[in-house]
Amino acid sequence: xxxxxxxxxxxxxxxxxxxxxxxxxxxxxxxxxxxxxxxxxxxxxxxxxxxxxxxxxxxxxxxxxxxxxxxxxxxx
Amino acid sequence: xxxxxxxxxxxxxxxxxxxxxxxxxxxxxxxxxxxxxxxxxxxxxxxxxxxxxxxxxxxxxxxxxxxxxxxxxxxxxxxxxxxxxxxxxxxxxxxxxxxxxxxxxxxxxxxxxxxxxxxxxxxxxxxxxxxxxxxxxxxxxxxxxxxxxxxxxxxxxxxxxxxxxxxxxxxxxxxxxxxxxxxxxxxxxxxxxxxxxxxxxxxxxxxxxxxxxxxxxxxxxxxxxxxxxxxxxxxxxxxxxxxxxxxxxxxxxxxxxxxxxxxxxxxxxxxxxxxxxxxxxxxxxxxxxxxxxxxxxxxxxxxxxxxxxxxxxxxxxxxxxxxxxxxxxxxx
Numbered sequence: 001x002x003x004x005x006x007x008x009x010x011x012x013x014x015x016x017x018x019x020x021x022x023x024x025x026x027x028x029x030x031x032x033x034x035x036x037x038x039x040x041x042x043x044x045x046x047x048x049x050x051x052x053x054x055x056x057x058x059x060x061x062x063x064x065x066x067x068x069x070x071x072x073x074x075x076x
Numbered sequence: 077x078x079x080x081x082x083x084x085x086x087x088x089x090x091x092x093x094x095x096x097x098x099x100x101x102x103x104x105x106x107x108x109x110x111x112x113x114x115x116x117x118x119x120x121x122x123x124x125x126x127x128x129x130x131x132x133x134x135x136x137x138x139x140x141x142x143x144x145x146x147x148x149x150x151x152x153x154x155x156x157x158x159x160x161x162x163x164x165x166x167x168x169x170x171x172x173x174x175x176x177x178x179x180x181x182x183x184x185x186x187x188x189x190x191x192x193x194x195x196x197x198x199x200x201x202x203x204x205x206x207x208x209x210x211x212x213x214x215x216x217x218x219x220x221x222x223x224x225x226x227x228x229x230x231x232x233x234x235x236x237x238x239x240x241x242x243x244x245x246x247x248x249x250x251x252x253x254x255x256x257x258x259x260x261x262x263x264x265x266x267x268x269x270x271x272x273x274x275x276x277x278x279x280x281x282x283x284x285x286x287x288x289x290x291x292x293x294x295x296x297x298x299x300x301x302x303x304x305x306x307x308x309x310x311x312x313x314x315x316x317x318x319x320x321x322x323x324x325x326x327x328x329x330x331x332x333x334x335x336x337x338x339x340x341x342x343x344x345x346x347x348x349x350x351x352x353x354x355x356x357x358x359x360x361x362x363x364x365x366x367x368x369x370x371x372x373x374x375x376x377x378x379x380x381x382x383x384x385x386x387x388x389x390x391x392x393x394x395x396x397x398x399x400x401x402x403x404x405x406x407x408x
Contacts, residue, residue: 003160008167015171024179028172031147035168039161041149043081043129046172047096048137048145058145 003039011038028058080127081150084120091119096146099134103143105162108132110154131155133162135169139177147172 011034018027028046035044048058088094094117099106108114111124111132131151136143147169149161202224209220 003158003164005160005164008164012167012171015168016174018175020178020182024175027175027179031168031172031175035147035149035165038168039133039149039164041131041133042152043150045081045085045096045148045150046137046145047085047100047148048176049100 008038025058080129081148083123084127084129084150085148087120087123091117093117094120095132096134096148099136099146099148100143103136103138105136105166106132106134107157107162109156113154128152131157133157133165135162135165137169137173137176139173144173144176 015027015031015034018030032044032046036042046058084094085096088097095106095108095111095114098104108131110130111127112130115121117124129150130153132148134146134148137145137147147165149165202221205224206217206220209215209223210217213220213223215223
């Protein structure tokens with residue numbers, strides 16, 4: 001699948017224009033969500049470092065064929 | 077797919093390896109065409125084989141030139157990642173980092189505003205206190221402020237000292253309780269010795285002979301002890317020993333009552349009980365213990381004599397600093 005450069009640029013601009021008052025977790029979830037569409041993949045995920053060591057997942061977005069699990073930024 | 081991705085990321089975290097952790101640790105893009113054929117991460121291979129995830133592309137999220145996370149994309153089929161896809165994911169990772177940085181800066185600003193508000197509120201009280209101190213002490217406002225600072229520092233130091241003291245007391249109590257518990261357990265689990273069933277012990281109970289550290293006018297109390305005890309001066313030692321022979325009469329009957337000083341130094345000797353009271357659990361014959369009672373230096377040689385130490389060893393021991401506080405010498 002080829003990546004649409006204009007779509008990438010437009011998406012990045014929209015993400016940067018998100019209101020800052022919005023919750024950080026919600027905005028990160030939005031990034032994960034649009035990444036799946038822009039890159040054209042089956043699922044996306046974001047990990048960030050925590051206080052107790054290495055990065056752990058904070059948000060995922062997939063095609064929804066599995067309903068189990070959960071997390072701090074479950075988007076479905 | 078959500079559960080599979082989440083599981084994959086958690087497995088990487090738990091086992092400490094995987095494409096996402098490699099991208100974070102090595103601060104580089106990690107592109108995996110087929111995770112099942114990738115033999116780099118052995119520990120997560122078992123889990124990966126059961127997942128639907130095959131292709132993985134992981135890009136680090138960098139903040140202040142340091143990786144703070146990864147943005148990952150997954151494919152259910154093997155996939156050769158193109159440079160355009162890597163570039164697009166990198167652009168989105170940059171946006172992610174910007175969002176995180178903005179949120180951190182916003183939180184810092186909010187914290188700073190809250191601190192400034194608190195400082196403004198407390199400043200009113202400080203100014204009032206300065207005025208009161210200046211009026212009552214007859215000093216300038218600057219001197220009054222310095223006095224307030226000194227008092228505040230002293231109060232904080234006092235509180236810290238009290239907290240430290242409380243912690244030390246609690247620790248000492250807990251240690252003492254643990255020691256008592258261990259002693260009780262050891263006493264309960266100690267099997268009866270073979271000596272306790274011997275005819276010698278059957279004729280008389282085991283005795284605790286206490287020797288006073290101060291000269292006493294009564295008869296010597298260590299008549300049943302080793303021969304060296306009979307010739308040595310009274311010492312501050314508590315000896316637990318069975319009678320040396322079956323025919324010897326209990327010597328505790330001739331023992332004088334312990335002096336207050338000797339009573340204070342005894343261990344495990346309930347107040348008001350006779351020193352000749354049979355112990356609940358018989359001790360070994362060689363159980364000889366020196367109490368922690370402060371002993372005057374002139375009695376040290378008698379202890380060494382009783383323990384059968386050579387003069388050289390006794391001198392070496394006497395030259396060591398005492399392990400317990402020595403009482404100040406009283407005149408006369």
